Amino acid sequence: MTLTVFSLITLPTYGQKDAYNNNKFKQLDQELPTPNSYRTGSGAPGHKYWQQKADYTIEALLDEEKNQLHGKETITYTNNSPDNIKYLWVQLDQNMRATNSNTYKIRQNRIDEKANSRYFESISGYPNYDGGHKILEVKSKEGEDIPYVINQTMMRVDMPQELKPGEHFSFNIKWYYNINNRKLMGGRGGYETFKDGNTLYTLTQWFPRMAVYDDVNGWQNKQFLGRGEFALAFGDYDVKLTVPDDHIVASTGSLQDSTVLTETQRERLEEAKYSNKPIEIVTKKEAIKNEKKKGKGTKTWHYKADNVRDFALGSSRKFIWDAMGVEQNDKIVMAMSYYPKDAYNLYNRYSTEAIAHTLEVYSRMTFDYPYPVAISVEAENGMEYPMICFNYGRQDEEGNYSSRIKYGMLSVVFHEVGHNYFPMIVNSDERQWTWMDEGLNSFLQFVAEQEWEWNYPSQEGFPDNIIEYMEGVPEGMSPIMTNSESIKQFGWNAYSKPSVALNVLRETIMGRELFDYAFKEYAQRWKFKHPTPADFFRTMEDASGVDLDWFWRGWFYTTEACDISIAEVITMQLDTQDPNKEMTHLKALENDKRPTITEINNQKEGLETRVSKNENLKDFYNTDYKYSVYQDDLDKYKKYQNSLNEKDKEWMESNKYVYQVNFENVGGLVMPIIIELNFEDGSKDKKYIPAEIWKKDDKIVSKVFVTDKKVTSFFLDPNRETADIDTSNNHFPRRNSVNRFQLYKSKK
Incomplete structure (x- = not known):
């Protein structure tokens, strides 16, 4: 059946101007790198994919009196690339805190009405603190000096000869640095001294580490300025850390010499492996005893870790330590928490359970x-490394904690432990793309939160959570696809927006089945490898069969917001051609018609027209005869009826309701149209229209809905799936919004 069979009210067309200049659905071919034998067009590693390896043997000494860390290491670098390599680049992350660091020089400062000495010290990089890696020597394994050049946070090591494909090169570095006071200066690692005089150390970015050399950038030797995190190679670690003999050391890797533990602690650790609840390895009572009586000797903790990209440690005599085993198919993973008594009421109850979850x-x-x-180590911050992370969450002096602290603590444990997957295993370049680890991880954190308990107060993931950001002025925003050091509104951009984008993809655009399969495919393709944004974008499309270029372009390459408006609803009625029905309809319309002001005033004056005074002037064209049905009309209707087939007649008798809804894209970001039809009998029907409806016109589109029941209202995005920044135009008829205000005592 075609529309030409029936006579429908004709409407003007909208949005035809520039309709064919729509680039919102243009493919990303020009933005993404050309596929090659290393990285394919499907998003998978190519048959010639390669990556380098860096192995470390490290011995270090923690000097608690001076708050210094002294170390020596042997790095064995294996060249798996097809290139001859002339020099190596080593990262000296502690140099970010050197007094001549560019980090302090490029930081913008403003004078507020209130300032103190600490504020002015931070401006100049804490001049009384001698920060940075102190390189004492760089030697070959034979003991010969190797030339090197330090450029801020990067050190170039000039090898005696080029390193050819398949070869490896070993060299030694001796160094030390002054550990920063993390409570004063901030930072991912450092030390915290408690009121009782004891110290908790988080040793992070603590040793010179190899930069990444790959097929995308060559050497990734962008300077570490503090925000863009790390690009690191995988390797095997053999680490010995000497600490005061009453310290407990939490570390990446597996403990090699259990004699640093008491026999009782070893027994507890073995019991915890098969326990369904956390077992205290070092009890609260034992930790309090350690705090009160400091040891005088030292003890060496020996850990090994294979195929990791980094290595971190926590050390303190204040640590309580609990653990339990978590089954992962055919093996048991030990979930373990270390925390001072100041965090006992939260961490003893929740931390290890949160790791397992x-x-x-x-x-x-x-x-x-x-x-x-x-x-999970409680250290009043949040930062992640392979197998270990540092989190926050302490009770007050009375042992109580607020709801905000509890859920903040749970979320940071989910988040930081989750970083083991992104980027510790799916090893993206954090120096370039923060969102590839923080955004993907924040999305999975949201999934974990929602599976922890009903009504979990998630700060990431829900589309409504980013409305405040998305409705901001474009000048104050950056596209997600922005280098880590150049991002405006860092938390919103790198964490919140990409996590919401992925949740929208999963719940609304793709559906859970397609999304989960494609996301898992990406993770499995790139575990223990170095993916780029293109690898993620391409894999998600390749494994799902869904064209998402429009989505990546809108959400990741622009700062446009979603704001779809119901611009107009037109009720469309079938012209039945039946004279009796149509005349009744026209008469009803006439009765509903409001009089003009002229007619009102004429009635007030009691106007008597000439025709009303002279009946001879009336004929069938006058108002009284307008709605009469004549034989000629009936003959035309009979002829019309004979022209219809049975299906057309059936549809005509079905009494369908027809509505044309015109939608306007106010915000610029194309998204699916999700509209709920509310019927006269109280029932509802939610319809999903894919974003591709905007393909030929991204300004205004129209959609006709045919229903069996009368629609009383239309409601866009009823379940808040699209991060629509203005819901006042989501209803038709419009709803009046009510703003609340408060009364305050009048000021004199």
Whole structure:
């Protein structure tokens, strides 16, 4: 049946101007790198994909009296690339805190009405603190000096000869640095001294580390300025850390010499492996005893870790330590927490359970956790490393904690433990793309939170959570695809927006089945490898069969917001051609018609027209005869009826309701149209229209809805799926919004 069979009210067309200049659905071919034998067009590693390897043997000494860390290391670098390499680049991250660091020089400062000495010290990089890696020597394994050049946070090591494909080169570095006071200066690592005089150390970015050399950038030797995190190569680690003999050391890797533990602690650790609840390895009572009586000697903790990209440690005599085993198919992963008594009421109850929950959720969404341990350390911050992370969450002096602290603590444990998957295993370049680890991880954190308990107060993931950001002025925003050091509104851009984007993809655009399969495919393709944004974008499309270029372009390459408006609703009625029905309809319209002001005033004056005074002037064209049905009309209707087939007659008698809804894209970001039809009988019907409806006109589109029941109202995005920044135009008829105000005592 075609529309030409029936006579419908004709409407003007909208948005035809520039309709064919729409680039919102243009493919990303020009933005993405050309596929090659290393990285394919499907998003998978190519048959010639390669990556370098860096192995470390490290011995270090923690000097608690001076708050210094002294170390020596042997790095063995293996060249798996097809290139001859002339020199090596080593990262000296502690140089970010050197007094001549560019980090302080490029930081903008403003004078507020209130300032103190600490503020002015931070402007100049804490001049009384001698920060940075102190390189004492760089030598070959034979003991010969190797020339090197330090450029801020990067050190170039000039090898005696080029390193050819398949060869490896070993060299030694001796160094030390002054550990920063993290409570004063901030930072991912450092030390915290408690009121009782004891110290908690988080040793992060603590040793000279190899930069990444890959097929995308060559050497990734962008300077570390503090925000853009790390690009690191995988390797095997053998680490010995000497600390005061009453310290407990939490570390990446597996403990090699258990004699640093008491026999009782070893027994507890073995019991915890098969326990369904956390077992205290170092009890609260034992930790308090350690705090009160400091040891005088030292003890060396020996850890090894295979196929990791980094290595971090926590050390303190204040640590309480609990653990339990988590099954991952055919193996047991030890979930372990270390915390001072100041965090006991939260961490003893929740931390290790939260680790276990994270491993279960993330492994289901990606791959089985491959490492032997997963550790959460309470250190009043949040930062992640392979197998270990540092988090926050302490009770007050009375032992109480607020709801905000509890859920903040749970979220940071989910988040930081989750970083084991992104980027510790799916090893993206954090120096360039923060969103590839923080955004993907924040999305999975949201999934874990929502599976922890009903009504979990998630700060990431829900589309409504980014409305405040998305409705901001474009000049104050950056596209997600912005270098880590150049991002405006860092948290919104790198964490919140990409996590919401992925949730929208999963719940609204693709559906869970397609999304989860494609996301898991990406994780499994790129675990223990170095993916780029193109690899993620391409894999998500390749594994799902969904064209998402419009989505990546809108959400990741622009700062446009979603704001779709119901611009107009036109009720469309079928012209039946039946004279009796149509005349009744016309008469009803006439009765509903409001009089003009002229007619009102004439009636007030009691106007008597000439025709009303003279009946001879009336004929069938006058108002009284307008709605009469004549034989000629009936003959035409009979002829019309004979021209219809049975299906057309059936449809005509079905009494359908027809509505044309015109939608306007006010915000610029194209998104699916999700509209709820509310019927006269109280029932509802939600319809999903894919974003491709905007393909030929991204300003205004129209959609006709045919229903069996009368629609009383239309409601856009009823379940708040699209991060629409203005819901006042989501209803038709429009709803009046009510703003609340408060009364205050009048000021004199």
